[in-house]
Amino acid sequence: MQRWKATVSYDGTLFAGYQVQPEGRTVQSEIERSLAKMHKGEDLRISASGRTDAGVHAIGQVCHFDSPLAIAGDRWQKALNALLPSDIRITKVEAVAPDFHARFSAQKKEYHYRLLTCSQPDVFRRHYAYHFPYSLDRGALEEGMRMFLGTHDFTSFSSARSTVEDKIRTIYRFEMDTSTDEILFKVSGSGFLYNMVRIMMGTLLDAGQGRIEPKDIEAMLQEKNRIAAGKTAPPHGLYLYHVTY
């Protein structure tokens, strides 16, 4: 048995999310189906660094699986990509130690959020960036991002449906790149709760529009109640960019 670490990119548009669910097409079920074909129909289970919501994209999702097959990493990649649908691509497969775990060994995660700010929507980016044709105060966005930095209880910034007990997470970096016709937000942290990046983004846009003061975010964190924070930004602007081990 060898444990393998696979890096996966997927277009979330046509998926019901990452995890296997009774209904709807998921990334996990597609990968497991391809692995089953490579193992004479035997079911293999894969574990990912975490779930992504329906419509959320991934550039560097990571998962692991165990297999008795003696295949090199680049052969795994080719064989799986030949079996997978075109909206999922394996970008790397590496042999790892038996105690590597895609979720529990993760040290840091980076998410990106793409915001298209021009007045006209772009048909070619309608599934890949959130079209937000409203004026935004850059200083307020920057101050808002700073409010999230550090270690906080993110209960207010996670879905009320979240079942995780420990809601304390650390945000290491939160920046934006305005060099194109989009604003690209980059946030990295020790981990993220269910819907957390999307609620942070929705709240940040409230600050950018002057609906709230950036410093209100501190009080929102202290409330520890989902209703204290802003709206959940739509999934199609969000990308799981990288997981660090």
Place this chain on the structure above:
Amino acid sequence: MQRWKATVSYDGTLFAGYQVQPEGRTVQSEIERSLAKMHKGEDLRISASGRTDAGVHAIGQVCHFDSPLAIAGDRWQKALNALLPSDIRITKVEAVAPDFHARFSAQKKEYHYRLLTCSQPDVFRRHYAYHFPYSLDRGALEEGMRMFLGTHDFTSFSSARSTVEDKIRTIYRFEMDTSTDEILFKVSGSGFLYNMVRIMMGTLLDAGQGRIEPKDIEAMLQEKNRIAAGKTAPPHGLYLYHVTY
């Protein structure tokens, strides 16, 4: 009655092509359906600068229609966009003279072709650029593009199904931009026959790979036979970029 010129952008991925056809969803039928809704169900016919094949995209397709409704240009745009599916966007509507014709008044057309040359496919561009992970000789591509410049009979570079009688067209410009991880080809001419840009591109890639000599293109033009030229490049890299009147 007022004649209106509409500039239209569409993602060709989910369309069977531009023109109304017995089966399959087309851009023309979607726009005509939206116009009918604005005219109490009365059927309006629109005319475009030309058809685009299934899967081909448009950034600046142009069409015209006549309407008795007294609405300003920007109101037309908003009203139509509210009725159209999200993969078609009207980017401009202008009042024009009654003798304006989207097809017959066109002076020049510009097409773009996006080629993704990195070794790994990109899930987010799988419908928007042709993934071609093979080495290409830049000098051969440039020489090949030059062979098309000027006025030629393009019979060899049009689908055998083309029914147009006059197959003489003039190419004004054919250039490539290699400033990103894609090669962006830009070609403008007096007009283009059915499949013409795609066959030119397929032939150009043969030259870039050394399968043919760039100067062979001259003999291909002289043959005036579709089988003389190269393959038809796939539609999803192609964009109708601009029509000049």
